[in-house]
Amino acid sequence: MSNALLTVLAESLSDPVLRRWRLGRLFGRWPAVKEPEAQLKPFLDGLTNVAAQPPAGVLPDLPRRLPRHPARLVLAGRAIELQPTKTAAVFQMSLPASAQYALQCFSWLPRQPDLSPDWVSELWRAWVERAPRPGQGDTVWHPDTAAQRAVNLLDFARRVGLPGPRKKTLEVLGAHLRLILERLDYRLGTSAVTQGHAVYRLGLDLGEEAAAQHGMAILTTEARRLIGRSGVVLAESTGQHLRLTRCYADAWLAARRHHRPEAFRLAAFLRPMLAVVPALTLPGGLPEIGDMPGDWPADMLAGLGAGGDPATGWGRLLTAEDRAALAALGAGTGLYDLDLLRSDGWLRADFGPWSGLWHAAPQGWGGMTGQGHQDLGACELHFGGRPLFVDPGSPPPFRGDRAAELFRTAAAHGGLTIGGHDPYPPARPFYSDDFRREIAGAPPVLASEHDGVSLVFDSYRRLGGPRQCSRRWRFGDGGMVVDDRILGTGRYLVERRFVTPLTAVADATGVTLMGGGRKIRITGDAPAQVHQGCRWAADGTELPLSLVVFAARVNLPWQGRLTVAPVDDAG
Secondary structure (H helix, E strand, O other): OOHHHHHHHHHHHHOHHHHHHHHHHHOOOOOOOOOHHHHHHHHHHOOOOOOOOOOOOOOOEOOOOOOOOOEEEEEOOEEEEEEOOEOOHHHHOOOOHHHHHHHHHOOHHHHOOOOOHHHHHHHHHHHHHHOOOOOOOOHHHOHHHHHHHHHHHHHHHHHOOEOOOHHHHHHHHHHHHHHHHHOOOOOOHHHHHHHHHHHHHHHHHOOOHHHHHHHHHHHHHHHHHHEOOOOOEOOOOHHHHHHHHHHHHHHHHHHHHOOOOOHHHHHHHHHHHHHHHHHHOEOOEOOOOOOOOOOOOHHHHHHHOOOOOOOOHHHHHOOHHHHHHHHHHHHOOOOOOHHHHHHOOEEEEEEOOEEEEEEOOOOOOOOOOOOOOOOOOOEEEEEOOEEEEOOOOOOOHHHHHHHHHHHHOHHHOOEEEEOOEOOOOOOOOOOOHHHHHHHHOOOOEEEEEOOEEEEEEOHHHHHOOEEEEEEEEEEEOOEEEEEEEEEEEEEEEEEEEEEEOOEEEEOOOEEEEEEOOEEEEEEEOOOEEEEEEEEEOOOOOEEEEEEEEEEEEEEEEEEEEEEEEEOOOOO
């Protein structure tokens, strides 16, 4: 029996939903779904081929000067001391996976804009001398890594100059361009955008018109597929929205600098993306909902949002003219549309001192990019301008696939689960809409009400006993009440969770949250437990979290209530 067949059998045995799909396909019940590659590749195949010869380039040279003083290179939170007598030593070190990745994709360049150009020049030369030839399985030449490295170097070259030797650098950048086009990742729309952005930038800065056309074709196709009517990126991730907003903003600025006609089209894509950022941002900051990108964390892109400093993070790499142009474009976007935002899966609501962001994928199942989490029924909630209940975000890549999968599950989030199951089964890109409805029922309904927010979903019907589930968050002078109801039959374990950055202490009647000079009390109709967890800052530092769980085995139909209220010590 072949390994491929064994893999199919193992997957089907471990995933009953996948087994039902494959049996249905076998009997012709479910149609095949068109792959993303089939939508984009014919568009690119109709364009002029990118030349194989090294490009000429239009970037100024950076004169070579050897470093005279030591420097510090920060790689994923790890500081490396650089010595002028051993300029290539960092490439010979045994580094943790996260630091090695940061070194190879040159993500330290935008994070350390004050690093001496002499050191940047020597580090680039050392990388060029030691980099392997592009190979299929080499992580150094993965298209995502190559795209990040190319854009980071182009940004530096535009600001300071192109590290030499010029001929070799242009050859290497040309190799980046051809490799990205050959291995373009069609599966994740977000990857296609970042890689298409790199192709567009390489095409403009290297004087390769055909490459610029390819990059623009990718950016155009993916914008029509990935940007919702509200302007939000349909990736179920606040971090991915900022990341792709930066891609389109950078492409637009590059088009302006090169006096390209497509600048108008890029501006049309960008305006609604900028307009929706304030709706996603709560008073205490941007919620880290869904997969958070490691290359451009939210703190590096805070200047894209309302109230952010445009001269920090990525904005610091821009000229004053570019920052002014971006600010003018953002100022002309108008107000965001909360109804359109809700139709794209996000609900922002404010009730006195409470501000919240709720997420429910429009079809319930995970979206096309696979970067959403099982967070249905949870919300990021800020009280008095500071985070109270949060999303744990996602672990850094060096934590591995198992950690990433754990942080995608409902067990790591606030919300409601039945029988220990996630609200929705694992999404497969080939599942048809009819099949999804048969398994999980109608899409969830997320709605704003006069005193709160409601959510209704049917996805647990796949377990046999449960039917419709509903949650309602009601806000008043005394605090917040969460009312839950599950219709159906049978006896199941029901767990309701809150994730908080505050210290949590459980007792016989509930849980007390403490931190930042405030105290919050959570009470409910079931025993409470507190577990310790963490999330990660952009530099890889662990930040403590408390996971509060109210759990009980109940007979369906069932309803329950949780109350969250500030405590007045004076009273």
